[in-house]
Amino acid sequence: MAFMVKHMIGGQLKDLTGGLGEEKPEGEKTEAAAKGMTQEEFEQYQQQLAEEKMERDASFAQKKAERATIRTHFREKYRLPKNELDETQIQQAGDDVELPTELAKMIAEDNQEEEHKQSVFGQLTNIQNVDLDNLKDKAQATLEELKQSAEKCHVM
Structure with a gap:
């Protein structure tokens, strides 16, 4: 009960005096002193x-x-x-x-893969059921046959 009376009357009394009675304590510390420095x-x-x-x-x-x-x-x-x-x-x-060097290496590898994919052989590897070794052998055999037939031709 005393707290309630003090709280109600004390607040109004402070408003009337304008807080003149309050003073800061003399031993107030600076921020540095508060941290011990x-x-x-x-x-x-x-x-x-x-x-x-x-x-x-x-x-x-x-x-x-x-x-x-x-x-x-x-x-x-x-x-x-x-x-x-x-x-x-x-x-x-x-x-x-x-x-970073690791990322630069990754980008360089990606660029090489992209170049390979854009080449003719890269496009052929994307096609399913294509045997590149078989195609190379057939192409070489065809070239051999053309050379032999060109040797037999008397017009050339």
């Missing part, structure tokens, strides 16, 4: 935190640019529309974006 140590700590944050941000931007480069590569490969966000991420990284 001197002011110089606290400033060095804050500076170190800022440097670490900048390094993390730079690393994150570099990784974002690498991912954007990979997405751009696949968009070009499959003729998909370009994305402006990827372009800006690459530009923000400062054009020194390098793909």
Whole structure:
């Protein structure tokens, strides 16, 4: 009950006085003292935190640019529309974006496979029930027959 009376009357009394009776305690600690450091140590700590944050941000931007480069590569490969966000991420990284060596190898292997698939032999291997060795043997036999028939021909 006393709490209730104090709460109701005390709040109104503070409003009337404007809070003049309140003073901060003299032993108030600064942020550095609260953490158990001197002011110089606290400033060095804050500076170190800022440097670490900048390094993390730079690393994150570099990784974002690498991912954007990979997405751009696949968009070009499959003729998909370009994305402006990827372009800006690459530009923000400062054009020194390098793909990790493993990813570069994977892309090179994909390119070689695509070139092989686009060649004549690559297209023939896609056809089912085709024996390339048999076709090569037949082609060579046909060439041999043509050479022999050309030797027999007196017109040439």
